[in-house]
Amino acid sequence: MxxxxxxxxxxxxxxxxxxxxxxxxxxxxxxxxxxxxxxxxxxxxxxxxxxxxxxxxxxxxGMDAQERVASLLEPGYELVDQGLRSTDPLNFTDIKPYKLRLEQGRRQTGLDDAILNAVGDLGPIPVVLSVMEYAFAGGSMGAVVGETIARAVDRSLAGRKPLIIVTASGGARMQEGIVSLLQMAKISSGLAQMDDKRIPYICVLTHPTYGGVTASFAMLGDLNVAEPGALIGFAGPRVIEQTIRQKLPEGFQRSEFLLEKGFLDAVMSRKELKQYLIRALEFMQVPA
Ligand SMILES: [Zn+2]
Known part of the structure; x- marks a missing residue:
């Protein structure tokens, strides 16, 4: 063995x-x-x-954020918006101090938080890419994740480039309390500006995507596409089952189930994803 x-x-x-x-x-x-x-x-x-x-x-x-960026962008891409770190605004401790969790996350992933921004070319198309890292504190969204995604949105607006966000998250980061919830509004308002300017935003949902991430930017794409078999939802199945006191249907919250119910636009295997995104962006085109 x-x-x-x-x-x-x-x-x-x-x-x-x-x-x-x-x-x-x-x-x-x-x-x-x-x-x-x-x-x-x-x-x-x-x-x-x-x-x-x-x-x-x-x-x-699963795929880590660095691998994901390399799998989508052509060589020569640039990693940007790095170096932001959480200030632990609540000085929070659960079974261990939040500061210690952050340190562990940094050590395990080589990232400062659960997010990685890159600019580069997706096939022939210049894009801004923001990828969540599940291995860092369960991909949870605190101030740094929110700010980093907001900066990706700003880059898209400034350069009139499409934005792609790849999600993998348990939801809001409870160690940052209300600060983490505010990120939902902050990112959503940025995406609304992109909508006004007619700049495309595509969300790629990967396993797992939950909570405040699903309830904000993960469902706001002009196109929401998920990987096969990914679990996507707001609350998890156990909580829902206990609340409604009913057995949930087979395949509940899997991407294929959500596609059938109209929550997603497509389920695309990882090997076909890049070509699919290129085709979609060529179809959408950013107005001059
Ligand atoms: Zn197998």
Whole structure:
């Protein structure tokens, strides 16, 4: 089993192998991953070469913000609006201090918060791209995420370039309380200005997108397109089930279900996404 990425904490406490065994362990550990869709073993390099989509069943694994930017924009793009950090306005502590959570997020993702802005070309089209990072505090939206997206909106307005936001978020960042909720209005009003100027905004919803993000900019695109199998909603299924005291239908809150119910415009596999976005933007065109 050492060929699979360890998921069970108990396994990691096993005595360290020695000698030749240890060498082999080091070289092979984590080279294979088990697909969460078809349960088959996939060679990690194959998975990465396939944009983190299972080559056997098409299951979409998560993708970090840097990979996402690189998967959409042509080489030569520029990462912008970096260096903003939360001031922890409420001096908040739950089971651990918010400051510590922020530090961990920075260490794990190499980002200052759960968002990454880039400017570059999507195929032949100059765009502004803003990508959420789920691995940073569950992609939650606080002041820094809100401000960074607002700056992406400003760049779109100033350069008359289409905006694409890729969402992955548990919702508002509770450690910033009301400050996080304000971001919904701040971003939405910026998007309304884009609408006035007839500059296209496309939202790409990825797994998972919830709460205040769904309730604001994730549903405000001129086009709202989701990846296959993504869970998208406001409250989670368990909360809804407990509230309405009814069993929810099969596939509830999955992107395919939401497409059928009219909440989304399209469900597009990651491999087709870039071409789809190019076609859509060519169709929309920014007026001169
Ligand atoms: Zn699979």
């Amino acid at each position: 050492s060929w699979f990425k360890r998921e069970n904490a108990d396994l990691t406490s096993a005595p360290a192998p020695e000698g030749e065994d240890a060498e082999r362990r080091v070289r092979t550990d984590g080279l294979w991953v088990k697909c969460l869709g078809c349960r088959q073993a996939i060679w990690k390099a194959d998975l990465e070469a396939n944009l983190n989509v299972c080559p056997k069943c098409g299951y979409h694994f």
